Amino acid sequence: MASASVVVGEAEAHSHSHNKLTLYSYWKSSCSFRVRIALNFKGLKYDYKPVNLLKGEQSHPEFLQLNPVGFVPVLVDGPVVISDSFAILMYLEDKYPQQPLLPTDIHKRAINFQAVSIVSSSIQPLHNLNLLKYIEGKVGPDEKLPWVQSVIRKGFTALEKLLKEHTGRYATGDEVFMGYL
Ligand SMILES: N[C@@H](CCC(=O)N[C@@H](CS)C(=O)NCC(=O)O)C(=O)O
Structure with missing residues (x-):
């Protein structure tokens, strides 16, 4: 799993102190798109760790330690590790309320x-x-x-x-x- 640092659009404008976020993702994974869109929407910087699903990297022991079910996406925020796109969206919404992903109604x-x-x-x-x-x-x-x-x-x-x-x-x-x- 290679690592690349991604600098997101308006991140500087919103940069308040937070842990470095890391997203384990695969480019063709639609559930990972959802999280990438949310991170960008909220202007959050993150490190991108590609997990090549076609090469079976989701079954590597180090990835299974992050998500035992062997699916991307996984978000790491300091000591917090969350998998499942819906749970990640809800976490981002609670922790980083700028550009809300939910209406108030x-x-x-x-x-x-x-x-x-x-x-x-x-x-x-x-x-x-x-x-x-x-x-x-x-x-x-x-x-x-x-x-x-x-x-x-x-x-x-x-x-x-x-x-x-x-x-x-x-x-x-x-x-x-x-x-x-
Ligand atoms: N409900 C989960 C589904 C996760 C999921 O199915 N991820 C797919 C990629 S979109 C995956 O990692 N597949 C690997 C596999 O099937 O081995 C979510 O929304 O995150």
Whole structure:
């Protein structure tokens, strides 16, 4: 796992004292995009540690010490280690409140939680690398694509239905909140 220091857009403008953040991520990982977008949105600097999922680096013992389930993203903030994109977003929101990722209205907040949860629990993990390898081995390679298409279609149909009455310029109105990530 190589390391590269990432300096994020407006970080200087918001730089108040905090631990150095480190994100373990893979460039094609959509759950990691969500965290990278949130870090950038909040103007937080972080070190980027690539974990090459295609090379199986998520199963290396040093990575499993950070996240025993073997998935990116993982955020390290000083002594704090958090995995799972939703948990990371919530942590960032609590610790770094600038550029809020949640509205104040509790109904709108709940819609944001629901949208994030649909993506991170009901769509994305159902077609991650781990599962596709399993389907390929146990059922057959031709079954992968129809499976992926069916879970994405089901999830996005639900998401569109949910957001229809809340949408604006972005998913839940005219501001960017976590339901959009
Ligand atoms: N619900 C978790 C899902 C994490 C996840 O599935 N990560 C994928 C990349 S997007 C992964 O690390 N896959 C590795 C594998 O399947 O072996 C989250 O939102 O962080």
